[in-house]
Amino acid sequence: MAEILQYVHKDAFLHRLNPYTKILFIILVTIMAIIATDIPFLILMVAVLLAFAAYGEMLKESLNQLKLILIMSVIFILITIITMPNGETLLYLIPQGIPFIGGLVPITTGGLQIGVVLTLRFMILIFAFQLFLVSTQPRDIVHAMEKVHIPIDYILMFIIALRFIPTLQIEGQRIHEAQLARGFNPGTGFTGKIRSVSPIVIPLVSNALLRSNVLGLTIDMRGYRTGKRTHVRERVFEKRDYAMMTVMVIAGCGFVALVVAQMV
Amino acid sequence: MIELNNISYSYPRTVQPALHHVSLSLKKGRCVMVTGPSGAGKTSLCLAASGILHHEYGGKKEGTVIIDNRNVAEYKSLSDLAQNVGIVFDDAEAQMIFTTVEEELLSALEHRGLTADVIEERLDAIIKTTYLENLRDRSPHHLSGGQKQRVALAATLALGNEFLILDEPTSELDEHATVRIAEILTDLKNQGKTILLVEHKYRNFKNMVDTLVILENGAITASGSPDEVLADQRIHGMIFPDFSTIRKTVQNGSGEPIIAVQNLTHSYGEVTALAGINLTIHKGEFVAIVGENGSGKTTLVKHFNRLLSPTSGDVVINGRNTKECSIAELARDVGLVFQNPDHMFFADTVREEIAYGVNNLGIGNSDTVIDAALRDAGLFGTADLYPRWLSRGERQRLAIACVVAMQPGIIVLDEPTTGLDGNEALLVIRMLKNLQEKGHTIIIITHNHEIAEHCADRIILMENGHIMSDTGGA
Numbered sequence: 162m163a164e165i166l167q168y169v170h171k172d173a174f175l176h177r178l179n180p181y182t183k184i185l186f187i188i189l190v191t192i193m194a195i196i197a198t199d200i201p202f203l204i205l206m207v208a209v210l211l212a213f214a215a216y217g218e219m220l221k222e223s224l225n226q227l228k229l230i231l232i233m234s235v236i237f238i239l240i241t242i243i244t245m246p247n248g249e250t251l252l253y254l255i256p257q258g259i260p261f262i263g264g265l266v267p268i269t270t271g272g273l274q275i276g277v278v279l280t281l282r283f284m285i286l287i288f289a290f291q292l293f294l295v296s297t298q299p300r301d302i303v304h305a306m307e308k309v310h311i312p313i314d315y316i317l318m319f320i321i322a323l324r325f326i327p328t329l330q331i332e333g334q335r336i337h338e339a340q341l342a343r344g345f346n347p348g349t350g351f352t353g354k355i356r357s358v359s360p361i362v363i364p365l366v367s368n369a370l371l372r373s374n375v376l377g378l379t380i381d382m383r384g385y386r387t388g389k390r391t392h393v394r395e396r397v398f399e400k401r402d403y404a405m406m407t408v409m410v411i412a413g414c415g416f417v418a419l420v421v422a423q424m425v
Numbered sequence: 426m427i428e429l430n431n432i433s434y435s436y437p438r439t440v441q442p443a444l445h446h447v448s449l450s451l452k453k454g455r456c457v458m459v460t461g462p463s464g465a466g467k468t469s470l471c472l473a474a475s476g477i478l479h480h481e482y483g484g485k486k487e488g489t490v491i492i493d494n495r496n497v498a499e500y501k502s503l504s505d506l507a508q509n510v511g512i513v514f515d516d517a518e519a520q521m522i523f524t525t526v527e528e529e530l531l532s533a534l535e536h537r538g539l540t541a542d543v544i545e546e547r548l549d550a551i552i553k554t555t556y557l558e559n560l561r562d563r564s565p566h567h568l569s570g571g572q573k574q575r576v577a578l579a580a581t582l583a584l585g586n587e588f589l590i591l592d593e594p595t596s597e598l599d600e601h602a603t604v605r606i607a608e609i610l611t612d613l614k615n616q617g618k619t620i621l622l623v624e625h626k627y628r629n630f631k632n633m634v635d636t637l638v639i640l641e642n643g644a645i646t647a648s649g650s651p652d653e654v655l656a657d658q659r660i661h662g663m664i665f666p667d668f669s670t671i672r673k674t675v676q677n678g679s680g681e682p683i684i685a686v687q688n689l690t691h692s693y694g695e696v697t698a699l700a701g702i703n704l705t706i707h708k709g710e711f712v713a714i715v716g717e718n719g720s721g722k723t724t725l726v727k728h729f730n731r732l733l734s735p736t737s738g739d740v741v742i743n744g745r746n747t748k749e750c751s752i753a754e755l756a757r758d759v760g761l762v763f764q765n766p767d768h769m770f771f772a773d774t775v776r777e778e779i780a781y782g783v784n785n786l787g788i789g790n791s792d793t794v795i796d797a798a799l800r801d802a803g804l805f806g807t808a809d810l811y812p813r814w815l816s817r818g819e820r821q822r823l824a825i826a827c828v829v830a831m832q833p834g835i836i837v838l839d840e841p842t843t844g845l846d847g848n849e850a851l852l853v854i855r856m857l858k859n860l861q862e863k864g865h866t867i868i869i870i871t872h873n874h875e876i877a878e879h880c881a882d883r884i885i886l887m888e889n890g891h892i893m894s895d896t897g898g899a
Contacts, residue, residue: 168524170562300528321522327566328518332768338732339769341752342761343827344785360781363771367813371767375519378477381503382512383580384536385522393531393541 164327166294174401175217175296180305182402183293189409193416194285199425200274203281210288222295223288230284237283238276247271294323301396313386321376329365336364427451427510427588427621432473432488439484443469445643447488453587456610456620456633460664461640462846464816467623470640471592474621476506492588511581515593517573521565526557526576533583547583555579555609569718571602578609589613590621595629596844599718599872603629625846627651627664639663666847668879671858680708683835683866684729689738691724698724700890701738708834711858711867712897713881715874721890722870726837729868730759743834757786760828764840766820770812775804775823778812782831798830802856818849822856829860836860837868842876854880 197203214223248271257264299320306316340360347357419425434444443466451457459467472478473490476497490497493509500506523529534544552558555575574594595603607629614620614633637654639647647654655661684706691699699721706712714722727733728740731747740747742758772778779798783791799805802822812823842850861867871877877884883897
């Protein structure tokens, strides 16, 4: 089963980077992706991220996200085509030959362009966040966030939300099988579909609530919420971090120059 | 030392007290084991003894708990209590918060005010004690239940506390994993730890128990050295359930074949889970499938109702190849009860829960059918209760009743007695035996050799996707 957003234990370039370097990297990439509207530039960013993924031996994990991205891009492009018609009309979503409704929903260059830009932006954000999460141990995330004075409870919430994604996936699968064995019927029609969800969702949520009680007590009784902490195996800034920072500064300056020149 | 003086406790909005005048003392370096039927208040006792009850729960509390010469009320918070007491719960999954074993342990060690060198030293020692050497970098999703529970135990040990409280640490574990936990706990006791162990499986822990306490309906009914306590016939029967009287006669392959498995192979990706299985099961048989975790038992039975389809080979149920049937059709012939009953309950009452499957199959006369299933399961009095309020044993029988009401000829159960105490296990097995007498074919997957030997007519041993032995011949 594909494990969504889970840390993958490896000893490669991205894993060895300091969490702060990676956080700054995400911030930079996010800002660039939001400001830039130039499609070739955004494509270049995707390529750079994939190159980083490949260098950090994480290409497989990144490409696993393609299915999600594909679904998302179809939705984005459809929405922008419908809501933001602009520029030249290329063709019509509903062919003109059909009586009455033919010729509705024009596909325009403007709508298409915005859809593609949105898709690329999300693609960049997903790749960037995923590279961070699969290459950084939650313990290091806790340390990094604690140092900038984010309250420990919020950090733990973030970590736990990620940690239990696969657990819920597996449990959902088991519940589905158990209900199938009881003649579970996926239901037809809108209300049928909604109603058929309850045999899966109710056990899933009930079990999760029960589990959260044990989880909460465990966190307290292991003293995770007490302030004092010995720092073991702490990540220090190394040469590769400084190298990465330098690359980021250059990229940042270059980007500002491009923005000023109105080229992106 | 931990001392409970005359503790009574009722949860908020309940009438029945969960604990009733309980007094218990846990001396340094000793092991006290508490056992009793489910719903007796064992978990409440663990929560009380660890001070959690006092700090985290509302409700009516009486009596005092002293931990290490301090009243629990004097401790400021759970974090403060955590400096003295470590507790391990039954749900192993919920006790792993980080993504590798080593990370989990380091995170626990970091909060103890130790120097980095001492932490590394202690980490290695704990990993050695709990046999986690080869699993250091594993993620929770790649650990078995027993391994996860060892991690939870290790993370609690990381705290370095003298007192260790364990709330049914082995309830979801198989025999092999339970033995491992028992070995570790015995070592810890020899190292001088003070242990309060709540468990059903006295047999596995008998070498380390100094005092045995029987808890029933929230009150202690017996307490003393194991020999003294077990001298009482009633208690002896509770702790060592006698399965030997269950089977009246061996019925060997008398009926016509009802399941025929031919050359069945199943692979998950590159892993071969089943390698050329041939098996015929006859109508009315009681079959036990035994074998280690990962030997292919569950994979095999999932083929009977087509939750899994063969990679190659055939499965024929009642003369029909499963390839030609849908899962819903097969549900009429094959009922499958999974290990954890909580994976299926979603209705508001026990009756509605049973009605779900019956209505899905469109079985007529549903009220009569449901009543009969309730009676078979001994749950008639609970028909209007919320399913999740039932005890663990009752929930297991309800899960079986849900499937029985659908009137399948074949009933398959994955680990039907795991997590149950002796009496509950007996009730479940008796229920299955009655179903067999009514003409159902029963197939159980079990780790309990006693149950397999005393209750089943036929034992199939699986290993690495092969059938190694089969007492039913063929």
